[in-house]
Amino acid sequence: MPNKLKQAIFRLYRDNEIKKHELRYLFWECTLRCNLHCLHCGSDCLSVSGVKDMPVADFVRVLDDIKANNPYQKLTVCITGGEPLLRNDLEEAGREIKKRGFRWGIVTNALILTPERFVSLLNAGLTSISFSIDGFENEHNHLRQNEHSFEHVREAIKMAVSFKRQFPGRLVFDVITCAHRGNLSSLKDFREYLIGLGVQNWRIFSIFPEGRAAQNDLALSNDEYRSLMDFITESRTYKNTDGKSIHLNYSCEGYLGEYELKARDFFFFCRGGVNVGSVMCDGSVSACLSVRAKDFIQGNMYEENFEFMRIWNERYQNMRDRRWAKVGKCASCKNWKNCLGNGLHLHESAASEPVRCNLEMLTKAAQA
Secondary structure (H helix, E strand, C coil): CHHHHHHHHHHHHHHHHHHHHHCEEEECCCCCCCCCCCCCCCCCCCCCCEEEEEEEHHHHHHHHHHHHCCCCCCECCCCCCCCCCCCCCCCHHHHHHHHHCHHHHHHCCCCCCHHHHHHHHHHHCCCCEECCCCCHHHHHHHHCCCHHHHHHHHHHHHHHHHHHHHHHCCCCEEEEEEEEECCCHHHHHHHHHHHHHHHCEEEEECCCCHHHHHHHCCCCHHHHHHHHHHHHHHHCCCCCCCCCCEEEEEECCCCCHHCCCCCCCCCCCCEEECCEEEEECCCCCCCCCCCCCCHCEEEEECCCCHHHHHHHHHHCCCHHHHHHCCCCCHHHHHHHHCCCCCCHHHHCCCCCCCCCCHHHHHHHHHHH
16 A cells, blocks of 8 residues: 555544544653753753652542543553652552553663562552663763663663563563664664663654753754664664564654654654643643643643543643644645644644754755
C-alpha cells in the first residue's frame, strides 16, 4: 500500500481517537527531586526541590476518580520525576495502582536501584521499567554529571535482562538514549553494546530546548539530525554477525516526512490530551510531562473541587483542536494535515508556532 494512502487512513484513525479521547496513559510526576544534575534535563530538577513531593494519598484520589469514571479500564500509570526511586513509598503507590486494576511502571536513572529494591518494586506490581543511558561511560557520565552513573545503570539493565529471561512476559523494559552532538558518532558501536547486554527494545530522543537543556549547546544541527534518522532507519533492519538485533524507535516528538514509518513503528501523532494525561508534582494536570507551558495546564487538584475525569472530558480542548497552531510557517505548510503543528511540548503557548520543526530540519539538510 502506498505511504500516502496509509497516511490518509491513519488520519481517519487519528481523528476518531481525538473524538473519543480515551484516557489510556497517565504520568505521575511523584517528585521533582533528583540525585543527578543532567545537562539535558527538560525539567531542571534539583537535589532539593522547592515543590514538595505529592503524598500518595493525594494521587490515590485521582486514581479513584479515574477508576469510577473512565470507560477505559486498562490504564497504564508511569511514575516519573525527578528520580522516582528517591521516594521510599513508591511501593505503596504501586500497590494502590495495582489494587485498582491498572498497570504501572517507572522511568529511572537507576543510580540507587539495588537488587533488593528491584524485587520490592516487582512485588508491588511493577510491570514496566525504562532506563536512561546516553552512550558509553564517558559520554553518559558527562551528560549525567556523575562519574558513577554509567556503572549503576549498566548493572540495572543486566538485572532486568536476567529477570526477563527467567520470567518471560512478567516485565516490559527498554532503554532510552538522548542523541546529541557528543554521542552521535558512537551510536553504531553503542548499538552493538546494547545488543551484547541483551537489550531488546531501544528508544532514542533528541534534545529540545527546555529546562536545563536550553542552557547547554547539545542540540543537533540539521545535517546531524538527518544523520540520526538515517541511523535509526538502518538500525531497524540491522542484524549483527551473530544474527542478533535490537528494536529501535525514535520518540514521538514530531512529524518526519519521508522518515515516517521508517524511523518508528507508527505515524506521528501527538497524543497529549487525547490519550495521555499527567498529574504534576504541584498538583497541576496536563498532557505528557514535557508539555509544561501555562496555556496547556488544565487545572490543579489543590486549587479547585477536583475531579480528574471531569477536567479530562470538559477541558483539554486546545490539545484536541489544534487549529490555533496553524500560524507562522505552519499556516502555509502542505504537511499541516499530517503534522498539526508538531508536538505540543514544542509550543511556548497556545498561540505560537513550534520552536522547532523536525520536517524543516530534515528538508534543509537534504537541500544543502
